[in-house]
Amino acid sequence: MNPSNQGKTGTHIPFIFILFLALFSVSVFPDNVNAKALKNATFAYLDVAQGNAELIKIGNQAVLIDTGKHSEYSTLQSQLKRLGVKTISTLVVTHPDADHMESADDVIADYHVKKIILPQIASTTQCYKRMMSAISKHKVKRIHPRTGSTLKLAPSCKGTVLSADASSSDTNEASIVMRVTYGSRSFLYMGDATARVENAILASGKAVASDIYLLSHHGSDTANGVLFVKKALASKYKTAIISVGKNNSYGHPVANVVRRAETYAKALYRTDQKGCIIATTNGENLQIKFKKVTHSGSSYNRSSYRSSGATKSSAAKSSSVKDVSEVVYITKTGTKYHTKNCRYLRSSSIKTTLSKAKSKGLTPCSVCKP
Missing domain, CATH: 3.60.15.10 (Ribonuclease Z/Hydroxyacylglutathione hydrolase-like)
Known part of the structure; x- marks a missing residue:
C-alpha cells in the first residue's frame, strides 16, 4: 500500500466515527427541555x-x-x-x-x-x-x-x-x-x-x-x-x-x-x-x-371552630344585615351597586332595591360603601 494513501484513510476514520456519534446522540437523546420528566x-x-x-x-x-x-x-x-x-x-x-x-x-x-x-x-x-x-x-x-x-x-x-x-x-x-x-x-x-x-x-x-x-x-x-x-x-x-x-x-x-x-x-x-x-x-x-x-x-359555626373569632363573627354578621328593600343605584353595564351620590353614577343612574341588585350578582361599591 502506498504510504501516502494509508495516511489519508487514517484521517477519515475519526471523522466518520465522530459524525456517527453526533447523529446517534441527536436521535436517542433529543435536546428538548420539555422532555424533562415532570412530577404528576x-x-x-x-x-x-x-x-x-x-x-x-x-x-x-x-x-x-x-x-x-x-x-x-x-x-x-x-x-x-x-x-x-x-x-x-x-x-x-x-x-x-x-x-x-x-x-x-x-x-x-x-x-x-x-x-x-x-x-x-x-x-x-x-x-x-x-x-x-x-x-x-x-x-x-x-x-x-x-x-x-x-x-x-x-x-x-x-x-x-x-x-x-x-x-x-x-x-x-x-x-x-x-x-x-x-x-x-x-x-x-x-x-x-x-x-x-x-x-x-x-x-x-x-x-x-x-x-x-x-x-x-x-x-x-x-x-x-x-x-x-x-x-x-x-x-x-x-x-x-x-x-x-x-x-x-x-x-x-x-x-x-x-x-x-x-x-x-x-x-x-x-x-x-x-x-x-x-x-x-x-x-x-x-x-x-x-x-x-x-x-x-x-352548619359551619365559626365561633365553635375558632373561639378567638367568635366576637368578630357576630359583629360581622350584625353589621352586614341590611333591609332587602333598601334603595340602591346601579349603572347599565356596571358590576356594583351604589349610594345615590356616588361619583361612579355620573353617566348612568338606575334606581333599584338592594335585593334586586344582589339577585343580578352585583356587589357593593368599595368607594361609596352602600
Missing part, C-alpha cells in the same frame, strides 16, 4: 358552593387560589384533606370579595401559609380585616403583583399575571388574572374580572389560550365576552369550568354565557353539577375526574 401535578377546582377555591399541588407543595366563604370552610377542608394537603405554601387571593376570601384568615392559621399574593385594592369588610390581622400574626410574606409579573408558584410551575389593576377602586376589576403553565399545559384563572379587563388583556396581545379556563365571576354576563371566551379556549384540551353554587340567588351561570362556552369548548364542567373537578397532568397529558362533595353550608 394536580389542578383541582374545589366545590365551595357559590364561591371560588382552586388548588395546585405538585409533590408536597400546595398553592390555594381563593378560599370560598366561611360557611363552606369545613367543605373546603374535607376536599383539601382528600387531596393530601396538610400545608399551603402560597395563598392567592384574587380580590377581596367574601365569596373568594372570607376563609383566608382560617387558611393562614390552619395550613401554615408562608406567602400570600393579593391585589393592591383593600376593603373595609370584617373578613378582609381578619385576613390582614392573620397575615401580621403569622408573619406571612405579602406580594402585590403587577400586570406582566411572573410568579414562581411551585417547581416547574409559574404564573403570568395578565391583569392586576392597582388603580381600580372596583374589587372585580382589580382581580388578579393569572395564566399558569406546567410543562406544555396551561390554566387560566380569572377571579371576578369584568369585560373591561378582558378587553384590556386582549388588546395587550398577551397569550390567554389555556387547556383549562375557569370562567370569570361564576359565569356572569358582566364578563366572559365572546371574543375572550373563544381565544381562551383556543387550546389543545379546550376545557371550560364554572365555579358556582347550586340554585344560587344570582342566576349564575347566565344561559348565554353557558352557550358561549359550549360553542368553543370540547367540555364544560360546573362545580354545582360535578362537585370537585380534579385535573392531573405530567406537563403533557391531562386527565380529569370528579368527586362529589357534601356541603357544610349553614
